[in-house]
Amino acid sequence: MSEHGGEAAQPPRTSIPRSRLADYADLAGVSSGAADGMDGQPREPQPRGEAEPPAPPPPADPVLDGPEVAARKRSFGALLGEFRRTPVLVPLGEGPGPDDERGMLTADLNGIRFILAFTDEQALARYARERGAYQREWTYQTVLGARLLDVAVPAAGVPCGVALDCADGPDGMVFPPVMGIVPDEVAVDADEHTEGSA
Numbered sequence: 001m002s003e004h005g006g007e008a009a010q011p012p013r014t015s016i017p018r019s020r021l022a023d024y025a026d027l028a029g030v031s032s033g034a035a036d037g038m039d040g041q042p043r044e045p046q047p048r049g050e051a052e053p054p055a056p057p058p059p060a061d062p063v064l065d066g067p068e069v070a071a072r073k074r075s076f077g078a079l080l081g082e083f084r085r086t087p088v089l090v091p092l093g094e095g096p097g098p099d100d101e102r103g104m105l106t107a108d109l110n111g112i113r114f115i116l117a118f119t120d121e122q123a124l125a126r127y128a129r130e131r132g133a134y135q136r137e138w139t140y141q142t143v144l145g146a147r148l149l150d151v152a153v154p155a156a157g158v159p160c161g162v163a164l165d166c167a168d169g170p171d172g173m174v175f176p177p178v179m180g181i182v183p184d185e186v187a188v189d190a191d192e193h194t195e196g197s198a
Contacts, residue, residue, distance in 0.1 A: 079173065080181060083164065084146040088117040089124055091140045104141075104152065107163065112177060112188075113156055114163040115148055127167035153177065154186045 091105040105116045118124040118140075128134045143152070145162075153160045161182065165172040179187040 080175065083162075083173070083175065084144075084149065086119075086145050087142045088119060088145055088148070088164065089121065089140045090115060090117050090143050090148070091124060091138050106156075106160075107166070111159065113158050113160040114166075114174070115152055115156075115160065116166060117143070117145070117148060117162055117164050119165055123165045123168060127165075130167045149175065149182050153182045159188050160186070 093103050093105045106113050107116060108114070116127070118127065124138060124140065125134070128136070128138060148162050153162070159177045161177045162175040163172065164175070175181050177187055178189050181187075184190050
């Protein structure tokens with residue numbers, strides 16, 4: 001992970017996302033031939049005026065639709081809501097100039113930029129100690145979590161999220177740049193959702 005406050009190049013896309021329609025077809029067992037029925041046999045032509053019976057819904061995926069996943073989604077939604085309502089500390093990057101001209105401290109990981117935020121001064125001190133920069137003075141701003149996600153992330157100009165208390169291991173939290181967390185227009189999965197709704 002590299003820290004900086006400058007611009008980062010747009011990460012290359014490594015794969016083209018599949019259409020959600022293709023996923024539903026796979027789950028329902030529909031063959032690739034448009035003239036085939038659900039069982040792979042040719043379809044009988046439907047008389048005009050009669051609607052074709054609706055296809056059965058795809059079977060539930062126990063891994064993706066199970067109660068454990070639903071509980072985790074609810075838990076994450078509650079954490080996200082709490083983060084949006086909470087003021088957090090955002091250190092300013094090192095560099096010359098007055099505080100109001102210095103950018104927020106960020107780190108890049110796998111082509112994604114993360115704004116580093118901390119719940120309190122103790123969490124920031126743990127980060128400073130981990131970085132071997134405990135002795136230097138840390139200047140920070142207090143920013144509402146919602147403002148970070150809704151304003152600072154889009155202003156980054158590159159795929160960007162927020163890392164909260166990143167020196168605290170499993171007690172930290174990452175808010176990646178995906179739909180439902182950051183504005184749709186800057187979410188890295190926006191294209192996938194647009195194609196899937198077609």
